[in-house]
Amino acid sequence: HSGFVAIIGRPNVGKSTFMNRILGEKIAIMSPKAQTTRNKINGIYTTDDVQIVFVDTPGIHKPKNELDEYMDKAALSTLNQVDAVLFMVAADEKMGPGDQYIMHQLAEVKQPVYLLINKIDLVHPDDLLPVIEQYQSLYNFAEVFPISATMGNNVDDLLKKLESQL
Numbered sequence: 263h264s265g266f267v268a269i270i271g272r273p274n275v276g277k278s279t280f281m282n283r284i285l286g287e288k289i290a291i292m293s294p295k296a297q298t299t300r301n302k303i304n305g306i307y308t309t310d311d312v313q314i315v316f317v318d319t320p321g322i323h324k325p326k327n328e329l330d331e332y333m334d335k336a337a338l339s340t341l342n343q344v345d346a347v348l349f350m351v352a353a354d355e356k357m358g359p360g361d362q363y364i365m366h367q368l369a370e371v372k373q374p375v376y377l378l379i380n381k382i383d384l385v386h387p388d389d390l391l392p393v394i395e396q397y398q399s400l401y402n403f404a405e406v407f408p409i410s411a412t413m414g415n416n417v418d419d420l421l422k423k424l425e426s427q428l
């Protein structure tokens with residue numbers, strides 16, 4: 263099994279933290295500041311059974327200038343070239359226009375899109391279901407994974423799922 267997986271989501275939801283956890287090295291640049299990850303950074307997850315190349319997609323956000331537009335196009339072309347897309351949101355944050363904009367763009371993506379609800383360590387379990395349902399009402403995700411990139415919850419389940427899909 264081998265393939266390419268892209269990760270997308272608005273700034274600060276935990277994309278770099280997640281990549282660093284599964285890749286076991288500090289490859290992607292982590293920062294509490296928005297927009298630190300400007301270039302896509304590939305990391306390769308390898309076991310005896312699988313090789314997954316992860317792509318840390320630069321943020322898709324409503325274009326304000328030509329550079330934004332260029333970055334959006336680059337991100338979208340990345341999403342159409344991979345085998346699966348991980349769309350990450352944060353469980354402790356309200357869905358915003360940024361998330362809706364990304365889901366709108368994802369409508370053009372034919373590959374399976376998985377919803378990763380990250381930072382579940384910050385919310386009460388009872389508050390999770392409404393969040394999941396809100397996102398699912400706007401996009402037909404292949405599957406939903408509530409995770410914590412810092413604590414590691416459900417990350418193995420997600421990796422197993424990806425392995426089985428590739």
Ligand code: GDP
Binds near residue numbers: 271272409
């Ligand atoms: P990115 O912009 O999407 O790449 O987000 P980062 O990986 O840089 O993370 C942004 C902030 O969220 C950092 O301060 C991380 O430590 C924090 N963070 C990431 N994942 C989790 C998580 O699962 N739980 C909690 N509590 N914080 C997280």
Ligand code: MG
Binds near residue numbers: 278299
């Ligand atoms: Mg990042």
